[in-house]
Amino acid sequence: MSHSDTLLRVDKISISFGGLAVLTDVNLKVDEGELVGLIGPNGAGKSTLFNVISSIYKPDTGDVFLKGKKITGIAPHKLCRMGISRTYQLVKTFNKMTALENVMVGAIYGHKHGGSDAKTRAIDAMSLVGIEDKQNILVSHLTLSDRRLVEVARSLASSPLVTLLDEPMAGLNVSEIKTLLTVIKRAREERKISILWVEHKVDAIFRTCDRVAVLNYGAKIADGKPEEIAKDSKVIEAYLGESLTRN
Amino acid sequence: MKNLKPITSVVLATLLLGLIPFVSDSEKSYLVYFLFLTFCHIVLTQGWNLVAGYTGQVSLGTHAFFALGAYTTAMIWRADLFSWENYYFDPVTMILSGLVPVIFALAIGIPLLSKLHGDYFALGTLGFGEILKVVCIKGGQFTGGPIGIMLPSSVYTTMRPHYWTALFLAFLATGVVYFMTKSRVGLALVAISEDETAASSSGIYILKYKVLAFAISAFLSGLCGSLYAYYLFQVSPEGFLILRWTLYPVLMCVIGGSGTVVGPILGSLLMTAVFTVTSIYLPGIHPIFSGIIIILVMLFMPNGIIRLWKKGV
Ligand SMILES: Nc1ncnc2c1ncn2[C@@H]1O[C@H](COP(=O)(O)OP(=O)(O)OP(=O)(O)O)[C@@H](O)[C@H]1O
Numbered sequence: 015m016s017h018s019d020t021l022l023r024v025d026k027i028s029i030s031f032g033g034l035a036v037l038t039d040v041n042l043k044v045d046e047g048e049l050v051g052l053i054g055p056n057g058a059g060k061s062t063l064f065n066v067i068s069s070i071y072k073p074d075t076g077d078v079f080l081k082g083k084k085i086t087g088i089a090p091h092k093l094c095r096m097g098i099s100r101t102y103q104l105v106k107t108f109n110k111m112t113a114l115e116n117v118m119v120g121a122i123y124g125h126k127h128g129g130s131d132a133k134t135r136a137i138d139a140m141s142l143v144g145i146e147d148k149q150n151i152l153v154s155h156l157t158l159s160d161r162r163l164v165e166v167a168r169s170l171a172s173s174p175l176v177t178l179l180d181e182p183m184a185g186l187n188v189s190e191i192k193t194l195l196t197v198i199k200r201a202r203e204e205r206k207i208s209i210l211w212v213e214h215k216v217d218a219i220f221r222t223c224d225r226v227a228v229l230n231y232g233a234k235i236a237d238g239k240p241e242e243i244a245k246d247s248k249v250i251e252a253y254l255g256e257s258l259t260r261n
Numbered sequence: 262m263k264n265l266k267p268i269t270s271v272v273l274a275t276l277l278l279g280l281i282p283f284v285s286d287s288e289k290s291y292l293v294y295f296l297f298l299t300f301c302h303i304v305l306t307q308g309w310n311l312v313a314g315y316t317g318q319v320s321l322g323t324h325a326f327f328a329l330g331a332y333t334t335a336m337i338w339r340a341d342l343f344s345w346e347n348y349y350f351d352p353v354t355m356i357l358s359g360l361v362p363v364i365f366a367l368a369i370g371i372p373l374l375s376k377l378h379g380d381y382f383a384l385g386t387l388g389f390g391e392i393l394k395v396v397c398i399k400g401g402q403f404t405g406g407p408i409g410i411m412l413p414s415s416v417y418t419t420m421r422p423h424y425w426t427a428l429f430l431a432f433l434a435t436g437v438v439y440f441m442t443k444s445r446v447g448l449a450l451v452a453i454s455e456d457e458t459a460a461s462s463s464g465i466y467i468l469k470y471k472v473l474a475f476a477i478s479a480f481l482s483g484l485c486g487s488l489y490a491y492y493l494f495q496v497s498p499e500g501f502l503i504l505r506w507t508l509y510p511v512l513m514c515v516i517g518g519s520g521t522v523v524g525p526i527l528g529s530l531l532m533t534a535v536f537t538v539t540s541i542y543l544p545g546i547h548p549i550f551s552g553i554i555i556i557l558v559m560l561f562m563p564n565g566i567i568r569l570w571k572k573g574v
């Protein structure tokens with residue numbers, strides 16, 4: 015694989031909280047247009063890695079690169095404008111605003127060209143995720159599933175190069191999960207954006223992603239094609255065995 | 262939008278209120294003074310509303326900016342800074358009295374608001390007011406010490422300019438809050454008050470908007486301080502650097518409904534009436550009474566009158 019089409023790369027990231035090592039020497043990359051799944055047991059450090067990439071945490075060592083440019087420590091709002099958007103495991107929508115206003119925030123402030131055409135971009139993003147009919151509803155009145163979609167639309171409205179989705183399917187029912195899966199597929203097909211996707215629904219990950227990386231106790235234990243990962247003995251021992259019995 | 266109605270009524274009310282000095286004797290009737298005081302409270306309350314109600318940063322420094330505005334007016338006048346004939350209700354003097362607090366708001370706001378935790382800001386602004394008080398009391402000739410700066414009260418003829426200026430400032434403050442919050446800036450402010458992490462990862466430069474709201478609030482408080490200096494003709498720590506100028510606006514905003522445009526107006530009107538009545542009829546227990554009201558409001562209607570009323574509709 016040529017080096018030039020790597021979009022996002024994390025290089026030897028380590029971080030600890032109060033002596034507890036949460037990530038150790040994690041390397042990961044996402045190529046242009048690639049859909050990468052990130053799985054691992056609870057507490058493995060997946061969300062922490064997202065927080066490092068989006069500059070909410072500063073890593074103790076290691077760096078993050080976007081298109082080969084070092085971006086470690088750049089303020090979160092600047093990163094968003096540079097093309098990294100995200101959603102949160104515990105949904106972070108602005109609940110006193112309408113759905114459209116939420117998405118407008120991403121369109122106005124998250125986009126590198128600021129406010130021009132913001133409304134068009136916001137409505138496009140809402141149509142893509144299929145909530146264009148809920149524009150004027152207060153977000154506090156929406157279901158969890160719709161709030162997730164609002165968050166995804168807000169993230170897409172900033173026209174990102176790469177978007178980080180942290181367990182977008184958690185807490186959703188079967189039909190809502192299907193909707194979200196369609197949204198993820200459409201986002202990459204229609205927008206050509208790269209996606210890094212954390213999820214516990216491993217079957218969805220294996221069926222959809224181009225590549226899957228596995229974190230366990232803060233270290234990456236596997237990274238490859240879904241078929242390979244599903245057979246990897248280390249992964250089965252650390253995670254899949256458990257999750258298969260759980261399902 | 263739905264909110265067009267309240268703002269139309271605010272414009273109409275302003276025009277009608279402007280006529281009151283023609284029908285009510287501004288020197289003898291209590292009404293003109295009462296409304297003057299209410300308008301001043303609206304200005305301060307809207308300023309606080311912008312910072313706390315919309316942006317979620319609790320400032321306890323309103324009185325400091327109010328006093329800075331008053332001292333600026335007094336000092337310009339005393340020093341005869343522009344060698345003008347008249348500094349009484351001079352627009353340039355008043356605008357400068359709004360801008361000086363802005364400079365201080367930037368100087369303390371940027372470091373205090375860079376800290377992620379809101380408590381620093383509340384305590385920092387409170388501390389700023391206390392430092393300012395010490396400086397003014399110990400300031401010797403420059404600040405006039407505990408007595409402050411006396412202004413030539415011989416220029417006073419009527420209460421009318423005070424009334425109209427206060428009305429104008431209340432209208433201005435309400436208009437500024439309205440347009441700030443209906444615009445894209447308002448979207449950023451509300452986003453920040455709801456979730457700073459989500460706001461910043463959606464591209465909002467949090468510090469910039471917090472400081473902007475704080476600076477505008479300081480400007481409004483400074484203008485109001487200048488106006489009040491023209492009313493008292495004595496700018497002293499005891500008249501201006503007292504917590505009532507911070508606590509009343511907080512109370513009025515919370516009672517009326519913070520984070521709304523009309524709430525602060527309702528809260529100011531109601532509480533100015535309540536405080537006026539209690540200070541006339543129950544002067545001894547007035548402070549205790551205010552304290553009890555604060556506690557009751559926080560317990561039973563933390564969202565303000567405006568939201569009670571909206572729920573009812
Ligand atoms: N700010 C923090 N302070 C202290 N510990 C933290 C902090 N953030 C994360 N941790 C710890 O780091 C570890 C990894 O947490 P993280 O949320 O990244 O896991 P995860 O892989 O996302 O798990 P899950 O699948 O449950 O979401 C946990 O033990 C967590 O308690």
Ligand SMILES: [Mg+2]
Pocket residue numbers: 060061062103180
């Ligand atoms: Mg997590």
